[in-house]
Amino acid sequence: MIYGYIRVSTDRQTVDNQRFEIERFCSKNNIVIEQWIEETISGSKTPEKRLLGSLLEDVKKGDLIICSELSRLGRSLFMIMSILNQLMLHEVRIWTIKDNYRLGDNIQSKVLAFAFGLSAEIERDLISQRTKEALARKRSEGMVLGRPSGSKSSYVKLTGNERDIRALLGRSFSKSAIGRIYGVNRMTVDAFLKDWLHKD
Secondary structure (H helix, E strand, O other): OEEEEEEEOOOOOOOHHHHHHHHHHHHHOOOOOOEEEEEEOOOOOOHHHOHHHHHHHHOOOOOEEEEOOHHHOOOOHHHHHHHHHHHHHOOOEEEEOOOOOEEOOOHHHHHHHHHHHHHHHHHHHHHHHHHHHHHHHHHHOOOOOOOOOOOOHHHHHOOOOHHHHHHHHHOOOOHHHHHHHHOOOHHHHHHHHHHHHHHO
């Protein structure tokens, strides 16, 4: 399957320019787009909150996604890297027109996939290490870190880490991945976020 992916940030922008670029590219290269995915949403939103998330779940080995440029996938470099890594691990090709990227089954893509995966692992380790250091500091200051009577575990393990959790969400970490970092399950993360956003 060959997909054309288009994203604009606001409804004041138009998808026409990106669609024209993709169609012109396909015409020159004898390619036919079999399915278009168009959405109007900020690139800072995680893929799960965009149509892109559904596309990432639907694509299969050998599929091709064509978009105008890598920035259409996400606003942050880390998010783009995570998406590319996911696609390459599933042997899905992605081509961009302005950037002239051709990521697929070649040595360049495999090197990039390794680099992306390593970067994500390093990022997780750094955040985990900062969390452990913060907990150790709180213990040294005499703070009781056990579960207080009548309180939820989310407030013990997640409270005080709101900034790091916000950063992880901005880098397209799933709630399950965040839960693994802090030693809680996905539902605990979800409940904590809802309560935190309500207070915020």
